[in-house]
Amino acid sequence: MTDAGGEPGSPLPPGQRATRAWRPSHYGRVPRLDPEAWTLRIAGDTLDGGVTVLTWEDLAALAFVEVSASLHCVDRHTVPGLRWGGVRMRDVLALAPPHPDAGHVLLAAARGYAAGVLLEDLHHPDALVAHSVQGDPLMPEHGWPARAVLPHLYGFKGPKWLVEVTYHRQPQQGWWESHGYHQRARVDREERWAHQG
Numbered sequence: 129m130t131d132a133g134g135e136p137g138s139p140l141p142p143g144q145r146a147t148r149a150w151r152p153s154h155y156g157r158v159p160r161l162d163p164e165a166w167t168l169r170i171a172g173d174t175l176d177g178g179v180t181v182l183t184w185e186d187l188a189a190l191a192f193v194e195v196s197a198s199l200h201c202v203d204r205h206t207v208p209g210l211r212w213g214g215v216r217m218r219d220v221l222a223l224a225p226p227h228p229d230a231g232h233v234l235l236a237a238a239r240g241y242a243a244g245v246l247l248e249d250l251h252h253p254d255a256l257v258a259h260s261v262q263g264d265p266l267m268p269e270h271g272w273p274a275r276a277v278l279p280h281l282y283g284f285k286g287p288k289w290l291v292e293v294t295y296h297r298q299p300q301q302g303w304w305e306s307h308g309y310h311q312r313a314r315v316d317r318e319e320r321w322a323h324q325g
């Protein structure tokens with residue numbers, strides 16, 4: 129298990145305060161997704177130009193890893209001490225790699241939510257497609273059956289109910305990015321707002 133700063137007693141990043149209760153935070157209704165019917169579509173500017181559709185079994189065949197990390201929302205609340213379980217994002221992407229010129233990715237959720245990230249940030253060893261937390265399956269409101277967890281970025285970069293990954297040559301905008309939030313959103317650099325550069 130790796131520790132991405134989520135152990136009790138880890139100092140909080142700049143501008144964050146810890147919450148006691150882990151209240152889900154998202155817009156809209158919680159989708160109820162069945163892992164048997166769920167798929168993860170990898171498309172856009174892929175190496176072979178094709179579309180790959182991964183099933184739950186495809187994910188389960190990858191190495192299971194746990195990462196201890198807090199969840200830092202750009203609104204300044206931090207949920208400390210979470211132990212995420214799942215598979216490495218980079219292992220998932222290796223099943224359907226991007227074209228060498230595609231350095232940007234849009235992570236999309238069921239029901240329209242999306243976040244634009246750098247491919248480089250998905251290669252981070254702590255970046256997961258997570259399906260459990262604290263040893264239990266994710267609750268529906270926290271993203272079951274699969275969510276992106278990118279501990280070094282603010283929470284909005286990690287779609288819950290992840291269903292699609294697309295590769296691009298240009299930066300992509302989801303809801304937060306198109307409302308003035310930072311395109312990269314690294315927590316340690318406090319990259320909250322686009323105008324910070």
Ligand SMILES: Nc1nc2c(c(=O)[nH]1)N[C@H]1C(S)=C(S)[C@@H](COP(=O)(O)O)O[C@H]1N2
Nearest residue numbers: 152153154155201237241283284286287288
């Ligand atoms: N599909 C979806 N994923 C989402 C969101 C959302 O609104 N929809 N909100 C994001 C934001 S802003 C944060 S801080 C985290 C919150 O995760 P939690 O509800 O499990 O605490 O989910 C992220 N993923």
Ligand SMILES: [Mo]
Nearest residue numbers: 201202283284
């Ligand atoms: Mo957030």
